[in-house]
Amino acid sequence: MLKQLLTSPMEKFIKIESLSGVLLFAATIVAVVWANSPFGDSYQAIWGYEVGVSMTNFELVKPVILWINDGLMALFFFLIGLEIKRELSVGELNAPKKAIFPLFAAIGGIAFPALVFVLSNNDPEALAGWAIPMATDIAFSLAIMKLLGDRVPLNLKVFLTAFAIVDDLGAVLIIALFYSSGIKWMLILIAFAILGVLFLLTMRGLYSKYLLMVLGVVVWLLFLKAGIHPTIAGVLLAFTVPIHRKVKIPEFMEALDELQEKIIKAPRQENGLLSKAQIEHIDNLDEWTTEVQSPLQRMEHKLHDWVAYVIMPVFALSNAGVTVSTDTALNMNLILGIALALIVGKAVGIFLMSNLALRLGISKLPDGVSRMQILGVSFLAGVGFTMSIFIANLAFKDNPALLDSAKVGILIGSLIAGLTGFLILRALGSPKSDSR
DSSP, rough: OHHHHHOOOOOHHHHHHHHHHHHHHHHHHHHHHHTTTTTTTHHHHHOOOOOEEEEESSEEEEHHHIIIIIIIHHHHHHHHHHHHHHHHHSSTSSSHHHHHHHHHHOOOHHHHHOOOOOHHOTTTGGGGGGGGGGGHHHHHHHHHHHHHGSSSHHHHHHHHHHHHHHHHHHHHHHHHHHHOOOHHHHHHHHHHHHHHHHHHHHHOOOOHHHEEEEEHHHHOOOOOTTTTTHHHHHHHHHSSSOOOOOOOHHHHHHHHHHHHHHHHHHHOOTSSOOOOOHHHHHHHHHHHHHHSSEEEEHHHHHHHHOOOOOIIHHHHHOOOOOOTTTTTTOOOHHHHHHHIIIIIIIIHHHHHHHHHHHEEEETOOHHHHHOOOOOOOOOOOOOOHHHHHHHHHHHTTTHHHHHHHHHHHHHHHHHHHHHHHHHHHHHOOSSSOOOO
């Protein structure tokens, strides 16, 4: 019962992510067309326009694109943190038996693409992009699955979501360890002290979303000024949000019955408006409704639409506009390395490692899922779009030519990997069980 109440309904999650994938695709097309149109200068000008706050002893002025990548994407990472905590607490990763299969798949999906990229790269300057092909874009992948309808069982979508979340966790750790420089440790210590206070308050049952928002901005700013990418603050803050509810369902249902009876019996006004007593009982109902919900589940639910329908499409629109012309000096080796890593590295790594877990006898295929469907999903995982572009921005922030080349490689690799996975799953027809 607890798991059913705390875990977001998978069908709704998939629906939201699928539509988000469609919006991402549309935003990408618009960005590429816009950047290569006669109005291409306006594309660069808008995202490069600097805005911010400047005072005597404090300045925070950034181009619009960095407000998106450092600010809005912190909310994206905050949502990832909420999803990771939920999965670790009550989801597909909350027990070793359930976690082993997606965990092995995720390890393969992280290690093999990086290996393929390094082996195919002969440019030391481009080597900084080794982590670009390591993460899976859940929204794009589920959007492709959505096109297949009943050919794809729900358990296959759950498997994709589970190992993609582990991929995201790996990407977060890599960003923190390898794409942060010039760290100011005193600011980091202050940030962790604030996080420690939030953790302590949560453990004592003292949680306030308003306090979280205020201190969250402070922690984000400290990370930004300290030299660690501020999106990491989003993930850490998510782990301070409590998952357990103050009121259990039986207690809530009992209170609901009492309040219903009180509202019915309360004095009524002749003008059709609620009486003072009725308003008080309804206010009590609001309090009970809040108490019966998990703060983490409630926040994830409210934030998910904003991230899926606004933040991610805006990120795609501002970052996917690669200018391609005869004068553009693209690094073909980098493009090929990223594309191969997304297409071959992801598919081989996920399929081999998940099958290793099966052969070792430490895991089993999800019900209604075949090995060939795992292969199809392994290719779909090569759609790395959002996180890949995000890491590319960090890896090549001082080299626009390599950054454009990386984006081209991501777009090509994601397109081919997604199409291959789609064709494999489509050819399989209706799902069949194959646990051999």
